[in-house]
Amino acid sequence: MNRGEETGCEDEGGVVINPPQMSTGGGVSIGETIRRIIPAGKAIYLLPVALFIFSLFFGRYMMDPVETLRILIIGSANTLLDWGSSLLSILSDQQVILPSFEQTWGASEQTVIFRIRLPRVVAAMLVGGGLSIAGASFQGLFRNPLVSPDILGVSAGAGFGAALGILLSGNPMVIQVSAFVFGIVAVSVAYCIGRTVGRGSTLVLVLGGIIVGSLFSAFISLTKYVADPYDTLPAIVFWLMGSLSAVSNADIIAIAPPILIGSLCLFLVRWRINLLAVGEEEARALGVDTKWMTMVLVIASTVVTASAVCISGIIGWVGLVVPHIGRMLVGPDFRKLIPVSAVLGASFLLIVDDIARTLSAAEIPLGILTALVGAPFFAYLLTRKKVGWIS
Amino acid sequence: MILSVSNASFSYDGITKQFDDISFSLEKGEVFSLLGKNGTGKSTLIKCILNILALQRGAVEINGRQVADMRPEEVARQVGYVPQTHHAIFPFSALDFVLMGRTPHISTFAVPKEEDYEKAEEALRRIGITHLREKPVSEISGGEAQMVMIARALAQEPSLLILDEPTSHLDIGNQMRTIAAIDSLAADGITILMCTHFPDHAFLVSHSAAILEGGRLIANGPAGDVITKENLREAYGVDICVHYIEEAERMVCVPVNPCGCRAGGRPGDPGTVRQGGVTGC
Numbered sequence: 001m002n003r004g005e006e007t008g009c010e011d012e013g014g015v016v017i018n019p020p021q022m023s024t025g026g027g028v029s030i031g032e033t034i035r036r037i038i039p040a041g042k043a044i045y046l047l048p049v050a051l052f053i054f055s056l057f058f059g060r061y062m063m064d065p066v067e068t069l070r071i072l073i074i075g076s077a078n079t080l081l082d083w084g085s086s087l088l089s090i091l092s093d094q095q096v097i098l099p100s101f102e103q104t105w106g107a108s109e110q111t112v113i114f115r116i117r118l119p120r121v122v123a124a125m126l127v128g129g130g131l132s133i134a135g136a137s138f139q140g141l142f143r144n145p146l147v148s149p150d151i152l153g154v155s156a157g158a159g160f161g162a163a164l165g166i167l168l169s170g171n172p173m174v175i176q177v178s179a180f181v182f183g184i185v186a187v188s189v190a191y192c193i194g195r196t197v198g199r200g201s202t203l204v205l206v207l208g209g210i211i212v213g214s215l216f217s218a219f220i221s222l223t224k225y226v227a228d229p230y231d232t233l234p235a236i237v238f239w240l241m242g243s244l245s246a247v248s249n250a251d252i253i254a255i256a257p258p259i260l261i262g263s264l265c266l267f268l269v270r271w272r273i274n275l276l277a278v279g280e281e282e283a284r285a286l287g288v289d290t291k292w293m294t295m296v297l298v299i300a301s302t303v304v305t306a307s308a309v310c311i312s313g314i315i316g317w318v319g320l321v322v323p324h325i326g327r328m329l330v331g332p333d334f335r336k337l338i339p340v341s342a343v344l345g346a347s348f349l350l351i352v353d354d355i356a357r358t359l360s361a362a363e364i365p366l367g368i369l370t371a372l373v374g375a376p377f378f379a380y381l382l383t384r385k386k387v388g389w390i391s
Numbered sequence: 392m393i394l395s396v397s398n399a400s401f402s403y404d405g406i407t408k409q410f411d412d413i414s415f416s417l418e419k420g421e422v423f424s425l426l427g428k429n430g431t432g433k434s435t436l437i438k439c440i441l442n443i444l445a446l447q448r449g450a451v452e453i454n455g456r457q458v459a460d461m462r463p464e465e466v467a468r469q470v471g472y473v474p475q476t477h478h479a480i481f482p483f484s485a486l487d488f489v490l491m492g493r494t495p496h497i498s499t500f501a502v503p504k505e506e507d508y509e510k511a512e513e514a515l516r517r518i519g520i521t522h523l524r525e526k527p528v529s530e531i532s533g534g535e536a537q538m539v540m541i542a543r544a545l546a547q548e549p550s551l552l553i554l555d556e557p558t559s560h561l562d563i564g565n566q567m568r569t570i571a572a573i574d575s576l577a578a579d580g581i582t583i584l585m586c587t588h589f590p591d592h593a594f595l596v597s598h599s600a601a602i603l604e605g606g607r608l609i610a611n612g613p614a615g616d617v618i619t620k621e622n623l624r625e626a627y628g629v630d631i632c633v634h635y636i637e638e639a640e641r642m643v644c645v646p647v648n649p650c651g652c653r654a655g656g657r658p659g660d661p662g663t664v665r666q667g668g669v670t671g672c
Binding site for chain 2 (some may be wrong): 140144145261267269270271272274275277278279281282284285286287288289295324331333335
């Protein structure tokens, strides 16, 4: 099993990380050294770091990798020093100016990296990682590997919220808040149905999700039906297909805390998710307060998913398939699966978003690409490696 | 006294009682078999003892404490539960599966420590299934799965072990191996409560037995006193012989040919009535 795990990681690293520029110059010995220092199981955690740097210099406006890193580090340091200066000024009631590094690059590079690519890259990682963690947790909670994070209707709710926002206001802020709120509302209704009808049984919870999901899908159709076909209707359709093209730094600051806190919650209870994945009654007999744990998982996953969906639109496939790929690499144990899903999800959406913004002059919606890229890749993995839940 | 159930009553809908006014108690190291036909409420009673379902009246006490007042992990530190079957969805290794038995000893946000791994390994050794440790539970046989579940319950370090029909899905060899495992755990001082559909198995391991029928215990006491022809007929509605068999060196329960099955199972004339093509009852 360890052997397979290693090759799995290495393969992926080999395929995705190395851009042509990096693989020049004595690759073998460096590769060997790295492999000796970093155990193979941990190597996968470097994947998003490498992709993060790659995504910053890669694009329609291609930049030099080393220069990009320099701009990123010095620019970030300058920003921090700026913040430090203003903080000290406020605290000491007089003008304090900390020294800063000289900016040797042009305004366009500054804009491309800090205004355009950085928020987008960070958003892709947050959304991809968040959706994957939420998907993995829900698959455990519902003991079903075919479950995705929107099983309880969060996407349908958020979609309706966004459509309503587009129809009534068009202000991006309003759209996001409305999407987030309706995503949460949809899951709350599903949860209440599950709680009152099924006394907390996960099966009834899923049924509640299906009811709410189809209800909100009907609402989405209704808003589309009444929307202006030349103006708001395309906006709604485009939103529903998912995109990260409009993400700003302010968006990141708004969604990062809920996604990170929700993910941290799921990470902390990762051992208990194992128990739920084994069976509700058995988990209860093994001392898990299943009702409470179900509530924790539903709330944390929903906050993560709703936060992701409200800036990205509906991105299918990631939350369903990334946990599977994680399971192929590290097995079903949620202690490893949760962090690995986060890392893989962040990497996957980063790659997909890189393709979305570079493949053609016009943006390709993410929802289309996640399936176009993910489906063949997943099919390939299925043929290559034995999967536990398919006998 | 490890377990004491007093005047327990339960109903799912508040109208029809699953069982009513049931009382019994178990001592340390005692093996107790609960008999009764399908759907008579044995599993419900187990869930009440585990505090998964709440009794309507009466009380369950474990080591002198009422389960109704205990938190789930407190119950799980005292009582191990082995379900009838496990429907494995995710291919956890047997070791990881047994490790889950350590959960009541692990705080909510923590993961198992070295000590927990040792206890899990010890449970695997105790049941004699160390060779299964890396095997996925979704790929092992029913008999092996039963042993893994017993090991998991053992990793909880319980004083009471509850088994729900531990032998119902097993072949006759694995049935006996499971029974032997139960007996050796009882010899170590663990109290055992098992539901079973085999009065025969009750003879093999039990010190005491009870028959649940129509919502009450129609018999409760030493296994030999409870498992009688009369009681079994009342419980199951068929005639069952209870005899001492010299060759087996024990009491056995054998149903008499209940409804005139035509093959009859008589020695010497196998298959004489096969022409009719009917083999079942």
